[in-house]
Amino acid sequence: MTGELSPIDRAKFVAAKRACDYVESGMRIGLGTGSTAAWMVRCLGEMVRQDNLKITGVPTSTRTAELAQQVGITVTSLDEAKWLDLTIDGADEFDNDLNLIKGGGGALLQEKIVATASDQMVVIADVGKHVEHLGAFPLPIEVIPFGWQTTKALVEETLIGLDVLGRATSLRLNGDAPFVTDEGNFILDLHLNRIGNARQLSMIINQIPGVVENGLFIDICDAVIVGHGDGKVEVHDINAGTVEEERIDIAENANLFSDL
Ligand code: 5RP
Numbered sequence: 097m098t099g100e101l102s103p104i105d106r107a108k109f110v111a112a113k114r115a116c117d118y119v120e121s122g123m124r125i126g127l128g129t130g131s132t133a134a135w136m137v138r139c140l141g142e143m144v145r146q147d148n149l150k151i152t153g154v155p156t157s158t159r160t161a162e163l164a165q166q167v168g169i170t171v172t173s174l175d176e177a178k179w180l181d182l183t184i185d186g187a188d189e190f191d192n193d194l195n196l197i198k199g200g201g202g203a204l205l206q207e208k209i210v211a212t213a214s215d216q217m218v219v220i221a222d223v224g225k226h227v228e229h230l231g232a233f234p235l236p237i238e239v240i241p242f243g244w245q246t247t248k249a250l251v252e253e254t255l256i257g258l259d260v261l262g263r264a265t266s267l268r269l270n271g272d273a274p275f276v277t278d279e280g281n282f283i284l285d286l287h288l289n290r291i292g293n294a295r296q297l298s299m300i301i302n303q304i305p306g307v308v309e310n311g312l313f314i315d316i317c318d319a320v321i322v323g324h325g326d327g328k329v330e331v332h333d334i335n336a337g338t339v340e341e342e343r344i345d346i347a348e349n350a351n352l353f354s355d356l
Contacts, residue, residue, distance in 0.1 A: 107323035112133075112135035114323075125183070144168045178213075194332060196316070251307070264287040265286050294312050319332060327345065
């Protein structure tokens, strides 16, 4: 079945598959959210069912929790697990320093809490997510619903003094209604085009009352595994300072997910 995947899904799949090499029995694993992370959850489920892998997963969203349970992964809360060995998650953009924009799927708050409570964060992404400068992807920020329009105006005013190319902001919608996060909050998407100083932006945006968290992940990610449609993966390791290329045999995994 994986042999019939589109090139983008093959890229996501091989990145997810390679990330599972970081997982060992007994680990507590943060389970990210999004289409790439969903491949990782399915791969881990396969390892639990076929290889008797013993792991406990801490999902970063209700949809990941549902999928993890479906594929046979034992899930628990972060409060129960307390600290995690590893988090594997997707990203919307990453740069050469492995700083990220996340939150395209609206789960940035739980994702950031879980990744920060992990010894290691490994990001899985298709090659299209690699950028020179963060910011072409709109930066999501989670805001509380109370007074969100005032918060939005304050964010726009704050952006005037910051090193960004665009300053438009928009409320994320789900149909005609605001998109609501798992925490009951709203998301503002900041159309910045190019972020000159991501660390400064992240700190200043989080000072605005009403802003809960932003989607910039600075100095959190340890490695990014980049998948290509032909089965090639690049492993970018920020601590070792290396980029290594490998290949995943997609045909060898063709029996995976045949139930999907
Ligand atoms: C969800 C996220 C996702 O990891 C990010 O949006 C990437 O998603 P996908 O793998 O579907 O491209 O941050 O909040």
